[in-house]
Every structure is written in structure tokens, then in C-alpha cells.
Amino acid sequence: MLPRSLLSYLRRPLCASTINPAPSRPRYIQGSGPCLNAGIPESKTTVPPLAFVFDIDGVLLRGPNVLPATQNGLRYLRDNPFGGDIPFVLLTNGGGVSEKFRSEKLSKQLGIKIAPNQFIQSHTVLKALAHRHFDKSVLILGGQLDAAQKVAEEYGFKKAYTTADVLAWNPSVWPFYTLSHSEQRTVRQANFSQESISAIFVFHDPRNWGLDVQIICDVIQSGGIIGNPYVPPSQQLSSPIEVIFCNPDLLWQSDFPRPRLGQGAFKEAFQAVYKSLTGVIYPYIQYGKPSQATYKFAEQILTDRVEEMYGVRKLPHVYMIGDNPESDIAGANAAGWSSVLVHTGVYDPHQGPPTHQPTFEAEHVEQAIRSAINLWAEAGKGKC
Ligand code: G3P
Ligand code: MG
Numbered sequence: 001m002l003p004r005s006l007l008s009y010l011r012r013p014l015c016a017s018t019i020n021p022a023p024s025r026p027r028y029i030q031g032s033g034p035c036l037n038a039g040i041p042e043s044k045t046t047v048p049p050l051a052f053v054f055d056i057d058g059v060l061l062r063g064p065n066v067l068p069a070t071q072n073g074l075r076y077l078r079d080n081p082f083g084g085d086i087p088f089v090l091l092t093n094g095g096g097v098s099e100k101f102r103s104e105k106l107s108k109q110l111g112i113k114i115a116p117n118q119f120i121q122s123h124t125v126l127k128a129l130a131h132r133h134f135d136k137s138v139l140i141l142g143g144q145l146d147a148a149q150k151v152a153e154e155y156g157f158k159k160a161y162t163t164a165d166v167l168a169w170n171p172s173v174w175p176f177y178t179l180s181h182s183e184q185r186t187v188r189q190a191n192f193s194q195e196s197i198s199a200i201f202v203f204h205d206p207r208n209w210g211l212d213v214q215i216i217c218d219v220i221q222s223g224g225i226i227g228n229p230y231v232p233p234s235q236q237l238s239s240p241i242e243v244i245f246c247n248p249d250l251l252w253q254s255d256f257p258r259p260r261l262g263q264g265a266f267k268e269a270f271q272a273v274y275k276s277l278t279g280v281i282y283p284y285i286q287y288g289k290p291s292q293a294t295y296k297f298a299e300q301i302l303t304d305r306v307e308e309m310y311g312v313r314k315l316p317h318v319y320m321i322g323d324n325p326e327s328d329i330a331g332a333n334a335a336g337w338s339s340v341l342v343h344t345g346v347y348d349p350h351q352g353p354p355t356h357q358p359t360f361e362a363e364h365v366e367q368a369i370r371s372a373i374n375l376w377a378e379a380g381k382g383k384c
Pocket of ligand 2: 055056057058059253322323324345
């Protein structure tokens, strides 16, 4: 069960946008580096002085491919100078399937066991919010077919629908697209002239931007019941239908040579259309890196992991290893963690300095892990 402080933080009322700008100063300058609180732990049962949070796309994987340095890097977490296994969790802005499915798939790819409770996706933080909407009709956007819908149901959303369900109800809602056979097989029957949608959750990258933008606008402008007369824009804003985005990434790194548009680009497209229709930007909640809520959540999950491994609730010094300055580094800096920017993903050092300054940069994940561990090991030997 999540602690009261985090739950109250996640349940705070709707506001325009919740991204927190990060201080752009390397962490060490403030003197909280290894020198001050290092020292080699006496035994395997002593919590190591540091822990890791790994981004996935552009750090461990590129699209379906495991990056060459990944396995050696993760193995060093077991075979390190501190004796005990160094705790780590994965924190991705990806999603669309269950944490269990992804952790099992990645464990097979890496040949290293990753437990579901070590796996934080962009929407995992919503587990704490599902009870607020459990009996209300909500729309779940993004991902393949009804995979994200099933995840939402697992989290506790009892009346979770997709835009394919809406299109199946009335094909004229978006006359430019016909559901495929595989989509038709996943449809949940509902009469949306009776279902008032109370919130819209963008769980993962939408596959059909046109259909999804149309239906978000329909729900908002008709006050929840698609096809109903429009409510005045002032009312659309004064008692807004909640729109929650789980991943702000404009770009992400797949196996294509150049970064690809992400969920953040979909959000921009929706807002551009909504602004053309109403003259204003629609208020929304933003989760995912670099949001503070996601980093607070990750700290909780990492502390749970340390307790699971060492029987004590303690958060060692945290290193975030990421490829995206806007999400991984910005969020880690704002959370007071150390941050390492690798050159295997979105950030290209040939394009100039990063928009958010990491604690240090590394060619790839193995170099990042070894540098951080050796820094603390050296400090432990008083060589700082
Ligand atoms: O869709 C996922 C992408 O935006 C970034 O994923 O693992 O780099 O946070 P990740
Ligand atoms: Mg990444």
C-alpha cells in the first residue's frame, strides 16, 4: 500500500500542468557526492551506499534490440566492490501492457531476473488513483488493441472503454476509419449516448491520432456524453472532465536512426485542435518523467526494493541513468538524485550541450554503472 504522503500528493485536485522545471546544476557541486557519506559496507547484509534507476528506451534497449553494453552493466550490480547486490528499479515512460508482462519479457531478453515490482511504467502510478474512478466510465487511450484497457481493468478501473469501443457503437463518430477484424474482436459493447465519460487517461502512445483527437474533443465539448449538445467553453474549463497524460515525451529513441514522435507530440496535436475549436488550451494532469509525482513514486518503489533485499527501509543515494535530458535528467535533478546521461539514445552530443545538465555523461549504460560505483568505492577508501 502506498504511503499517505504519496497518495495525498497523487490525489491533489486537477490543475493546468504539473511538470516541474529542474535546476540545471550538477549534483556534486552541492557536496552531496560520494566523498561525504561513502565507506565500504562491512557485509553482504549491509545496504550498499547507492542504488540505480534505469530508463529503458535508449539505455537498455533500442526498439526490440538489447544494447550491447546492457548485460555487462547490469551484471556489475551483482559483482561489485560493496559485496551486496546493488538495488535497482526500471523507470520508463513506455507502457501499454502490464508490468508483469514487460518484466517477464525483458528478463528473457536480458537473461537477468527483473521482478514486476521493479518495473515502473508511465501509467503504473495510476494504480493509486483507480479507486477514484472505479465505478465511473473512463476512456483509456493508446497502445495495441485493448492491451492498455486490460491494464486499466487490472488497476481497478471497472468501466474502462477505448475509442475503438466508441467507433463500434457509432461508426459515424469518425467516418475516416473502419475497425479492423482484430479491433472488432476486442470491442466492449456500450451505448455511449448513455455513458457519461468522467475522465480520459492516455496510458500509452495512441495509434490512431485522428480518431483519438476527435473523441477527446467530443467528450470534452459535450460535457461527457458523446454526441450531446456542446456545453459552453467556460463550463468545459470550470468543471473540466479530467484528461491525464502518462508520458510527456515529444521524442523517444527506437531502433530507427533518428528519434520518433512520442505521446507528447500527440498531446500537442490534441491541444492545437482544441485551441482552434475553443481558443484555449485544455487543462490536464501530466504524469511520467520528469513529473515530481513519478519520481516520488519511484523513490517509494526503490525503498520497497531495498527493504525486500536487506530488510530495512532505507533509500541509498540514487543514480538515474537516462538518454533523454528533458525527462530522465530533468526529473532526477529535481528529485535531488545524481543523474547520468548516456549517448545511446535521444541525446546526441554532436547536437550541443544537453538542455538539462547531468551529474556526468557516459558512452553507454555499463560505463555509467561502473563510473558511479567506482566513484563511491574510491570515496569509501578515502581517496576523494
Ligand atoms: O514511449 C516510450 C518512450 O517515450 C520513452 O521510453 O524508456 O526512454 O522512458 P523510456
Ligand atoms: Mg529513454
